[in-house]
Amino acid sequence: MTLNAAITGVGMSDIGRKTGRPAMIHLAEAARRALECAGLTKNDIDGISTYPGKADNSPGMSPLGTGEVRNALGLKTRWHSAVPDGPSQMAPIQVAAMAVATGQARHVLCFRALTESSSQTASQRASIPGAGRARLGGWYSYLVPANAMSASNWAGWMAQRYFHEFGMTREHLGLVATGQRAFAQANPAAVMRTPLTMEDYLGARMISSPLGLFDCDVPIDGACVVIVSAADAAKDCAKAPLTIEAMGAALGSQETWDQRADLTTMGAHDSAADMWARTDLKPADVDVLGLYDGFSIFVPYWLEAMGFCGHGEAKDFIAEGHIGPGGRFPVNTGGGQLSGGRLHGFGLLHEVCTQLWGQAGGRQVDGASVGACGMGGGFIAGSMLIRRA
Amino acid sequence: MRPLPELTPENTAFWTGGAEGRLMIAFCDDCARAIHPPQLVCPECWSEKVESRAVPGTGTVYTYTVNHQPWAPGMAVPFALAVVDLDGAPGARVTAEVVNADPESIAIGQKMKVGFLNIDDVWFPQWEPAQ
Ligand SMILES: [Zn+2]
Numbered sequence: 057m058t059l060n061a062a063i064t065g066v067g068m069s070d071i072g073r074k075t076g077r078p079a080m081i082h083l084a085e086a087a088r089r090a091l092e093c094a095g096l097t098k099n100d101i102d103g104i105s106t107y108p109g110k111a112d113n114s115p116g117m118s119p120l121g122t123g124e125v126r127n128a129l130g131l132k133t134r135w136h137s138a139v140p141d142g143p144s145q146m147a148p149i150q151v152a153a154m155a156v157a158t159g160q161a162r163h164v165l166c167f168r169a170l171t172e173s174s175s176q177t178a179s180q181r182a183s184i185p186g187a188g189r190a191r192l193g194g195w196y197s198y199l200v201p202a203n204a205m206s207a208s209n210w211a212g213w214m215a216q217r218y219f220h221e222f223g224m225t226r227e228h229l230g231l232v233a234t235g236q237r238a239f240a241q242a243n244p245a246a247v248m249r250t251p252l253t254m255e256d257y258l259g260a261r262m263i264s265s266p267l268g269l270f271d272c273d274v275p276i277d278g279a280c281v282v283i284v285s286a287a288d289a290a291k292d293c294a295k296a297p298l299t300i301e302a303m304g305a306a307l308g309s310q311e312t313w314d315q316r317a318d319l320t321t322m323g324a325h326d327s328a329a330d331m332w333a334r335t336d337l338k339p340a341d342v343d344v345l346g347l348y349d350g351f352s353i354f355v356p357y358w359l360e361a362m363g364f365c366g367h368g369e370a371k372d373f374i375a376e377g378h379i380g381p382g383g384r385f386p387v388n389t390g391g392g393q394l395s396g397g398r399l400h401g402f403g404l405l406h407e408v409c410t411q412l413w414g415q416a417g418g419r420q421v422d423g424a425s426v427g428a429c430g431m432g433g434g435f436i437a438g439s440m441l442i443r444r445a
Numbered sequence: 446m447r448p449l450p451e452l453t454p455e456n457t458a459f460w461t462g463g464a465e466g467r468l469m470i471a472f473c474d475d476c477a478r479a480i481h482p483p484q485l486v487c488p489e490c491w492s493e494k495v496e497s498r499a500v501p502g503t504g505t506v507y508t509y510t511v512n513h514q515p516w517a518p519g520m521a522v523p524f525a526l527a528v529v530d531l532d533g534a535p536g537a538r539v540t541a542e543v544v545n546a547d548p549e550s551i552a553i554g555q556k557m558k559v560g561f562l563n564i565d566d567v568w569f570p571q572w573e574p575a576q
Binding site (some may be wrong): 200201208213264310 | 448464
């Protein structure tokens with residue numbers, strides 16, 4: 057039931073911490089690599105799509121908007137979009153897929169650029185919503201003024217409830233963190249590549265219980281570009297197109313991090329159910345997974361949301377070794393955001409595509425042809441299935 | 446410096462009820478649903494007859510976290526944040542800091558009662574153990 061849309065190229069800049077490089081330099085590098093991957097030139101690009109658009113109120117979180125990128129890269133676009141509100145960090149990809157499927161564009165440059173690491177100082181953190189504003193509005197005005205400022209707090213209380221109901225322990229999350237670190241060690245582009253043991257994990261400082269330092273992803277500077285092309289246009293590209301089989305975007309609860317009736321589930325569950333309702337594929341058909349890991353706890357939530365195991369069963373699924381190196385359902389094989397660096401989901405999709413093209417080097421999953429990607433945590437979520445044509 | 450919420454027609458009762466020691470929650474007069482965060486129109490039946498009423502100011506810890514990271518200059522850590530299911534307002538929760546208790550002593554299922562911290566024109570709910 058493949059959609060008339062495909063991923064034809066991906067590119068990532070050299071990422072790092074406190075690089076001092078401007079966001080546009082990262083973006084241009086990522087775009088150059090994505091075009092090369094796809095076998096396209098900048099003149100082939102006629103659409104541009106990003107999330108969430110330029111966000112001046114959150115330093116380094118989204119320093120580039122569509123307009124300045126069009127200007128800087130000299131793109132002649134027929135269609136453009138910046139989506140602050142939608143199915144998560146995946147929104148720009150899903151919107152681009154709809155644009156090419158309806159003929160609004162043929163090749164859309166989807167991007168995410170961040171300078172969160174360079175922007176982080178003692179007095180300002182990129183990830184605090186509404187930072188620098190006199191008065192807060194919106195859903196976070198009920199959390200941030202209560203000193204529930206960080207997503208690590210919101211994820212922390214989700215994890216606490218999940219631990220309480222299902223007997224998960226920090227050791228289970230430690231397996232997520234150490235497993236992804238093992239993948240990162242085989243990925244030259246990952247930010248954190250030194251070995252991480254369970255002892256290191258358990259001994260690290262607590263951030264927001266039960267989440268400690270290695271449960272949190274790593275703010276970085278960098279950019280990632282994904283090119284989404286119309287199915288007929290994709291045939292001219294350098295690589296086998298990765299066709300988009302199905303997407304999910306549903307959100308069945310309030311947009312807040314504390315009011316969902318069952319906080320052992322999250323928006324991922326709505327979004328993934330929506331995705332599976334649009335395909336004949338089943339979880340058993342999937343070879344490689346990119347699951348949003350802004351915090352380690354999101355990985356078991358996504359595994360359950362996508363049906364790789366039942367509700368409350370993720371801790372055993374993880375302990376049995378299914379998601380780490382050599383597992384049947386390898387997750388975040390580039391190291392994820394926990395060890396690879398936080399590219400707000402784009403890095404996870406980049407890795408799934410790299411795997412499906414058989415270009416993942418020492419971490420390659422043999423014969424990977426179907427990939428699943430889930431982005432977002434809390435109430436934000438977008439899901440996608442892609443397959444090598 | 447703690448950021449303050451902007452006061453709007455729908456949320457002013459919630460943020461200022463503490464001046465009289467009252468935890469004010471929005472309810473629909475037509476279908477009786479509790480609406481939190483407060484809204485002008487009932488999301489259940491779209492009635493515009495939404496009024497804020499005082500609830501007992503007690504509840505049960507649904508979940509919590511102990512924050513150890515100073516996210517802003519001067520933030521004293523550690524402290525607990527409790528997500529509390531409200532008595533008298535089924536389906537509504539209030540998330541707030543826990544005061545007057547060892548942060549590490551907080552547990553799911555614990556009964557809590559509300560108090561308020563006043564800054565400028567805002568009275569922030571805070572939770573403490575009920576007994
Ligand atoms: Zn109503």
